[in-house]
Amino acid sequence: xxxxxxxxxxxxxxxxxxxxxxxxxVTRLASFFxxxxxxxxxxxxxxxxxxxxxxxxxECPLKPERLDIHWIQGEPVKILxxxxxxxxxxxxxxxxxxxxKVVAFYLGSIARKLTRKAPCSVLLMxxxxxxxxxxxxxxxxxFDSPQTKDTVEASFYFGNTIEAQKITLVEEIDESRVNVxxxxxxxxxxxxxxxxxxxxxxKIRVGDIVKKIPxxxxxxxxWETQSIFGRRGYSIGHYARIVRADLxxxxxxxxxxxxxxFFPKDLEHILxxxxxxxxxxxSESNG
Numbered sequence: 001x002x003x004x005x006x007x008x009x010x011x012x013x014x015x016x017x018x019x020x021x022x023x024x025x026v027t028r029l030a031s032f033f034x035x036x037x038x039x040x041x042x043x044x045x046x047x048x049x050x051x052x053x054x055x056x057x058x059e060c061p062l063k064p065e066r067l068d069i070h071w072i073q074g075e076p077v078k079i080l081x082x083x084x085x086x087x088x089x090x091x092x093x094x095x096x097x098x099x100x101k102v103v104a105f106y107l108g109s110i111a112r113k114l115t116r117k118a119p120c121s122v123l124l125m126x127x128x129x130x131x132x133x134x135x136x137x138x139x140x141x142x143f144d145s146p147q148t149k150d151t152v153e154a155s156f157y158f159g160n161t162i163e164a165q166k167i168t169l170v171e172e173i174d175e176s177r178v179n180v181x182x183x184x185x186x187x188x189x190x191x192x193x194x195x196x197x198x199x200x201x202x203k204i205r206v207g208d209i210v211k212k213i214p215x216x217x218x219x220x221x222x223w224e225t226q227s228i229f230g231r232r233g234y235s236i237g238h239y240a241r242i243v244r245a246d247l248x249x250x251x252x253x254x255x256x257x258x259x260x261x262f263f264p265k266d267l268e269h270i271l272x273x274x275x276x277x278x279x280x281x282x283s284e285s286n287g
Contacts, residue, residue: 004090004120004121004282005090005157006033006035006090006091006121006158007033007035007036007090008035008036008038008087008088008089008090008091009026009029009030009033009035009036009037009038009089009090009091009092009093010037010038010039010040010080010083010084010087010089010091010092010093011023011026011037011038011039011040011093011094011095012040012041012042012076012079012080012083012092012093012094013039013040013041013095014041014042014043015041015049015052018095018128019053019056020056020059020130021095021128021129021130022095022125022128023053023056023057023060024059024060024128024129024130025095025125025128025129026093026095026125027057027060027062027063027064027067028060028062028132029093029123029162030063030064030067031062031063031064032161032162033161034064035064035066035090035091036064036065036066036067036068037064037066037067037068038067038068038069038070038083038087038089039053039067039068039069039070040069040070040071040072040079040080040083041053041069041070041071041072042072042073042074042075042076042079042080043071043073044071044073045071049071050071053069070083076110077110077113077114077117080092080114080118081114081117081118081119084118084119084120085119089119089120090120090121091120091121091122091123092114092118092120092121092122092123093122093123093125094110094114094122094123094124094125095124095125095126095128112268112271115252115253115267115271115280116253118282119282120282121154121252121279121280121281121282122252122279122280122282123277123278123279123280124271124274124277124278124279124280125277126274126276126277126278127246127276127277133246134163134164134165135159135162135163135164135165135246135247136164136165136166136246137164137165137166137167137168137243137244137245137246137247138155138158138159138164138166138167138168138245138246138247138248138249139167139168139170139236139239139240139243139245139247139248139249140152140155140167140168140169140170140248140249140250141169141170141172141236141249141250141251142169142170142171142172142202142205142206142209142225143171143172143232143251144171144202144205145251147251147252147281147283148209148251149209149212150281150283151249151250151251151281151283152169152206152209152210152213153209153213153217154249154281154283155167155249155281156210156213156217156218156219156221156223157217158247158249158279159219159221160217160218160219160221164221164246164247165221165222166221166222166223166224167221167222167223167224168223168224168225168226168243168245169206169210169223169224169225169226170225170226170227170228170235170236170239171202171203171205171206171225171226171227171228172228172230172231172232172235172236173198173199173202173227173228173229173230174229174230174231174232177198195229198227199227202225202227203225203227206225207225210223226239231269234269236248236250236270237269237270237273237275238275240275240276241273241275241276244276245275245276246276246277247276247277247278247279248270248275248276248277248278248279249278249279249280249281250267250270250278250279250280250281251267251280251281251283252267252280252281252282252283253267267280
């Protein structure tokens with residue numbers, strides 16, 4: 001696998017109303033992945049904060065064997081990025097509740113910076129809970145990109161570990177690929193046939209990626225493909241919201257390339273809207 005299995009998790013936390021739910025969520029995830037878990041609070045350490053945090057931690061029914069807590073003062077993005085490097089972190093966790101509008105906005109803002117600078121994958125948790133809410137449906141980008149193979153493989157790894165039920169691989173297709181002006185029945189027919197041809201090609205391309213994943217890694221997860229004609233990034237976020245997906249998995253921001261000049265903001269749409277929990281996979285092919 002070219003993506004990094006999640007053996008070390010880091011949770012950057014603040015003392016917000018959602019802290020208890022977030023602690024339960026991340027300790028549960030670390031237990032599922034049999035990973036070490038690092039907590040980092042970017043801010044002043046006080047006896048009151050320390051007692052409050054440890055009390056919440058003691059309430060968690062599932063805790064990983066390897067757990068560490070750090071209190072560091074400084075600028076959040078710089079501290080968390082440095083910690084990801086220093087501790088060889090595989091997955092950075094950030095959390096907020098949807099009803100916390102200011103925090104959710106801050107989460108999206110900080111996530112945009114972290115996903116550009118962090119050397120690892122990032123999970124944005126909008127729906128943390130004390131009691132586990134099983135993940136039923138995962139939506140995954142099927143972009144025609146060098147990173148997508150790693151992202152799809154990571155989605156099956158993640159989905160199997162958290163016992164998800166279904167994965168939908170979404171191919172976003174730009175309307176410009178149809179390249180047909182519709183002004184009568186004949187041109188409409190031509191455009192429809194062109195879309196059907198592109199749709200078939202995209203399904204074959206994504207299906208070939210899944211076929212190359214070993215059966216043991218795919219497990220019993222049900223999967224299907226879905227083609228969407230529309231603007232990349234925006235369309236998949238809208239789709240994830242409409243189908244009420246529990247998790248959206250995306251490629252990390254691509255390095256500056258010829259292709260990237262055409263699609264520089266595909267991830268920006270997702271981070272601005274945060275339609276659901278979002279996992280951003282940083283593959284080694286993007287490193």
